[in-house]
Amino acid sequence: MRVDAVRGVSFAVAAGECVAIVGPSGSGKTTLLAMLGGLLTPSSGSIDLGGRDLSRLAKPDLARVRRESVGFIFQAGNLVPYLTARENIELIGAISHKRHVKQRADRLIAGLGLSHRANAVATELSGGERQRVAIARALANEPDVLLADEPTANLDLVRGSQVVRALIKEVRRREIAAIIVTHDREMARLTDRILDMRDGLLHDVKDPVEA
């Protein structure tokens, strides 16, 4: 049986803009994010990222787009457990063969208040620290677009708010297009625009102030 997880979704995000996609579980938010990041290929339609249509790219090309142009922030950080905070950030450099990531890692660690935990192994970090490392990792390769999937799901309100504010600050400063998937409407209000998804459809576009 064919199930269309995402249908008729059309929107654009500008550089430096931060968009939240909200909606209940099973509404298609994560599927949409996976397609935007080249992890899934849509059965129809197109995804334009800096002039490249991701829906037409082969797997190796999608992998290249992810390492060169996309920054991912996963739920609970999803760090490599046996690497330190610094090594998790520098990992992007090893994957993309970018040497300058090492130098940038120091600035990102300091900017996100992680200097004292830089050499702690991922499993020793708290939830908030893991998410900040994930943000630093996502920004380390200077992406064109940053995609975050429930970045505050395992954090309390205060820590969640801190993480999102840190994320939005970096996005605006670096002129990156950011899309944050969340079910937390409080957190969504911190972004520039909210897209509401239900049953795979984008129902309405709300200004965060009205939401």
Next chain:
Amino acid sequence: MLGLREIWRRRTTFVLIGLVVALVSYLVLMINALGLGLQDEFGSAVKRFDADAIAFDDGARLAINRSELSESSVEAIRSQATEERSAPLGFLMTDYRSGDGEVLATSIFGYDPGTIAEPQPIAGRPLTDADARGLLVDRQFLADSSAVIGDSVTILRDLRAEQFEIVGVIDGGSFAFLPVAYMLRSSWQDLRYPQGDGDVVPAASIVLMQGTDLVDTEAGSGFVLASKDEAFANIEGLADMQGTIWALRFFGYAISAGVVGVFFYVLTLQKVSNIGLLKALGASSGFVAGQTLLQAGVIVVAGLAIATLWAGLTASALGGGGIPIVLTGTVYLTSGVSLVVTALLAVLFSIRSIMRVDPIIALAQQH
């Protein structure tokens, strides 16, 4: 390097895997060393002949124990080379009684002093034409019989008991698992073919020959020429034993490849979520596979190094105890290269699974 960092941070896991690889490699090395030792023990005396070719009676099917050459055949054979570069050699497998009364077996070769068949003593002195009751014996012969140079042993043959004195020790090896003893060819002839007046008896079992083009020359009537390797390979029963040794070695490699492969496959399965994460971050399958191969290479080489050390120590311990073991540089090299290749081939199965990991699981397997 991601793979090396993982080894360091998860060192308990990797040390255990390395230990399994070391144990398996040790097993393979020992199977090879003991197998080759067994094979060597079967006919090391032949390998130590100072000859390039060996002439056999043409009905002997290249078996030394079956070959019998008449005086005229020996002369015909020796005419293929020069007198100095050929030598008749007699063979006899028989029992002897040591000084303490124990009956043991030995392989006896009968030679003429001053010919290429003469073994060089490492202790004592060589035989002269006057030593009709003299023996040069292999070190193992001495060890088995608890004899020393100057002791007498009694050769038992056809209800006869002939006393011989050990005058020297040689590194002669063994034949059919029996340590060799050398005596004068005339003594060998008397012992093997006790003759009456006018009887014609064989002059030798084989003729050793030196020269590079001998084997290709057309053999004369009544004899055939074979290379030393060919002669070794045709020792009665060796082929069957070699078949068993090869089977042991094959199963050793196959099982080690299986064990290493399974360990790395299980390790890969445990890392599927991490592999998915790396791929989601843009790592190519080649990058992840490269890290896995690097890890496998380090673990296999480290395991092999430990196994080499263990095998070396074991060989030293066993070497003096009469257990045949051949652990040369060639054995280390061939076993090592074969183990690395088979292990890495087995790891390719893990790499196949890495290729199939879908990066979407980085989103699906969040916790």
